[in-house]
Amino acid sequence: MMSFYYSYQPLIDFFLIAVGLGYSQQLALRAGVFSIATAGFSALGAYATAILVTRYGVPVPAAILVSAVVGMAVSYVLSVPLARLRGAFQAIATLAFVQVVIALLLYFESFTGGAIGISGIPRVMNTGWLLLAVLVTIYVIWSINRTSVGRVFNALRQDDSVAASLGVPIKSYYALAFVLSGLIGAVFGALRSLYVFNIEPVDFGFHAMVASLTVVVLGGRNTLLGPIAGALIMAILPELARPLAENRGILNGVILILVITFLPNGVGDELVYWLRRRLRRAPKTMSKRKEGADVVAAD
Amino acid sequence: MLLQQILNGTVSGAIYALFALGFTLIFGVQKLLNLAHGAIFMAGAFIAYYATAQGLPFWFALLLATIATGAISVVVDFVAFRQLRKSGHAEFAAIVTSIGVDLILMNIAQQVSNTKVLSFPFGTFPVKFFSFWGMRISLLQLTILGLVLVLVLALAYYINRTSFGRQVRAVSSNEHASALLGISAAAVYRQTFFIAGALAGLAGVLIGLSFNSIHFMMGEPFLLQAFVVVVIGGLGSLQGAVVAAILIGIVQSLTIAYLSSELSTAIIFALLFVTLLFFPNGLFGRAGNYAGGSRR
Amino acid sequence: MSSLRIEDACKYFGGLKAVDGINMTVPAGRITGLIGPNGAGKSTVVNMISGVYSLTRGEVYLDEQQLTRLHVDEVARCGIARTFQNIRLLPEESVLDNVVIGYFRKQRSGVMSSLMGLPAALAETRRLREQAWELLGRFGIQKYADYEAGSLPYGHQRRVEMARSIAAAPRIVMLDEPVAGMNEVESAEMAEIFEDLARSGMGLLLIEHNVAFVSRLCSQVYVLDSGRMIAEGPPEAVTRDPKVIEAYIGGKADAA
């Protein structure tokens, strides 16, 4: 068991970081904000911590705190224009945000180290701390799920005009979801920089965006299990596919397509839904909602 | 230098337009972001390269690549999107499945090319320069501008003046209702994806030729660029995409010329962000993208 | 007694006058009807009151408070609830949770206590679930509480939506075609509930084209045709009004 842990320790640690970033991504999506800004938040968190710790000798906990504040502040500011947009437009706007962050990280070289990034970041994170951070995140999201904020998020995702008609100040709640996403993203970005020795802008580019999104879409957008399942698949997949050598990319692609096509809610969510149905022993559906029912009736 | 840079920007912009047209066409019909579009673009360049390497004449390779990428695009639709349309989870899921397709195509290309950067042999296209008013323009650049102009006009005619355009609009506004009118949504999707893929493939060949570089990751910067183009132009708007593409080509050129090449990405994406802020539907987009909950 | 009033309200979509200069009062403790053939502009009126549409001209008041320029959520927090003509439930949520979200306006626990999972927030959730459970009983759909809302038949979905709209005890509730697709027995059940609600002091606005149903329940009926108010008054007077008869006979055949 211990030897297994030592052989796979980095894999486990990266898995935990991926779970954290997955929750950041999931929070936005489950509230109906089609954001892919998690990579940008984690870049801000990572750089804030790295710069404070390596340049100014700020103690690690204080640096993480600053990262959290930066993540919340930036995501709050960003939520204002984002609330005016919908669906794919939000995705593109957040993509633009990430690209701007990266371009600025490259440009302000004296401050951020440009393409070379920042190295010599002390490695103070280990499996224990990362696990603690993930557990705290899970507790908060579990609390959300069991109380009114979670209900509002679910309503926003499914039909925000219904939520508004019940008195929900929807822009505030969109902002809340986005700020929480920014907070978690920035904190896990900071933790990541305290694990990998050096950070550079490409770590947070298009591939990072795709990675967090994939974790959530594969795992599931709504349940606690979602990001865990998604991150687990993403962690194990490269290992399983290793014998395929250069063909791994093909396998990854095929798996993404298959999972989404046949388990559209993601592996984790589907599992949770299946368990709930089993426990309740209720028939799956009574009758399908009539197709086009909402189209025909028009005043 | 100013005029020369505007010219450079216009030529780059014209190619962005070819790429972005297909992207925006697909979005216009079914509100999906096709992230595999960059890989299809890349496939066009690869097919043309290997066709010329087999000794086929360039014009034939160009034609072959255009048709083949159109076909690939139809297959992509079949593999990645068709099932999603049925289950109705399309918006999120399409992003993931198209990333899946993107990975597969890039992986194949990487292995075929052995991760090398390829380029068409010298003399594939005659190297000729024309000078006027202190500017230089190559025969290739002129050809690209001409070709893009012809294609855009042809596409505009096809979309606006033939029954296909009506069918596209019908299917995009309500697939269910259009079926009642006897319009086959499947056929419309097939045509849309074919045209989009063919345009992307053609753009790939032209880029590979004019910038001398064919690489399995060549689609990525163009895909990111396409986001900017289609948003500024208005998602789904064809004329908007063309105007925005050329605008962006010129802005980029001038940023590099007068500010710094390092800032050009930041400026382009900041422009995108500002556009979304003040014109959430782009410069030419249709209304209806606001969040609910306000009086309108 | 509080009442909802709209005065000289107009809504134009470009050149189309969807609603053109209507006046209407929905008093508390009564059931008011708004009828008219398809396309008369009934749902537009609901959307104007609830804040979905801005008014081209005119005002909306709840007692002395002006609602005209408030947003949807602000209107709702003033105590005006509604249902939707084409039923809008949260399809992935259970029937019970669809009703629990209806209590939003009445919730006391704050965002922080929710994020931290404090006992107060959890207790409130438990309490609201119990209340929602009872409300489902009143609408006769308790046994579906655990079902996904999207999977229920049409008529049951209407009941869920009505339960959701009255959960937070609004002062005025606007019900858009509440008995569409229900048979006589079911309609009668609903009518009983509506009368109870009115007795408790709530003001109800029934938007219907089922004239018979409205006549039975309402103390005051407004008739809308092509965006104009063609008649108003007690049901027996209105139904004899030749303009109303012409609008219905000349309009859609399915109106009655």
Place this chain on the structure above:
Amino acid sequence: MKLSNLFATCTAMALLPAMAAQSDEYHVVVLQALTGPAAFIGTAVADGMRLAEQQINEQGLLGEGNTLKVTYADDATDRTQTMSLIARYANDPSILGILGPTSGAVAIAGASSGNQYKVPVVTTTNTPEVLDQGPWSFILTQPPEITIPYLVDYAADVKGVKECAVIGIRDIEAYVALQKQFEKLMTDKGVRITTVEQVGGTDSDFSSVATKIATSQQDCVFVSASASQGANIIVQLRQAGLDPATPVFGHNAFASPEFLNRGGAGVEGVTFIADWVPGGYDDFTKAFATEFSETFGHEADNWNAVGYGGMLVMANALKSMPEPTREALRDQLGKTSEVRVAAGQGSYSVDEKRYPHVGMNVLTVQDGAFVQAPR
């Protein structure tokens, strides 16, 4: 995988069982970026190492029938995978050392892991930060502060340039480091850097940058990019009307047949520093060039030569170990002295800071071929 690679691997594998029974088997891992953004370096380095592995076993270079066992692994240019793989290999007691990871942040992360698990890692990169991670990490290529002076001396002293424009790829750290060093040393020599332009690693449209430089004043242009991209930049510079008399400089990435194929007449006269003189310049390097092209079906480039040398350096350290332990390997790697390699000026040593020294050649393109630059 190309057929020729497959063939090489098969040959190597066929040879193993014949010798394995007799004596010690030294097991090392080649962990390179065989896929992902750094694959163009990683695959080339791995090919060079494959050839060296084959020769070491064929010629019994480890002595007394000792054999070299090499496992090839791909980290996909991904830090997560590198760290996981190093942890796993470190946990396998039969593995003595690791040749890799390839470059950049992945190499630094790999170096940290190597030090954490106390397993020698010889990264391909030229970044001294790898050495800062601890005594277990090494670099295979010379840092910019050793290589760039060869170029700067040539440009400033031989060519006598006074003003230089710089174009670089911004997202490949190794190139950025070379570019920074060039700017610094040129400025130290009193040469003015007129403009610094940075382009993306996957860009191919350089028309605007090219026009900007071609229409401004300078008497030298330095291009810091890979062979193919560099050639492309230079061709576009020429097309934009750069004065043909302006010398163009580059670094060791240009020492690849790719550069000539790509640039054609456009790169005539470009001058750069190189580990590798294509085709070789003496018996040893010529033999390597011949064997490589026979094995892989294409000419050896700079990274092939670096990989080949890296495996020879590893073999030398393995051979000199008093006992087969990781500590012994680490110590021997740190004492590497005058190992014959194909790169640079042919003799590979490591100084007390563990910086490698192998020398540099200044090459220029003449009539479509690389020749030593005239002094």
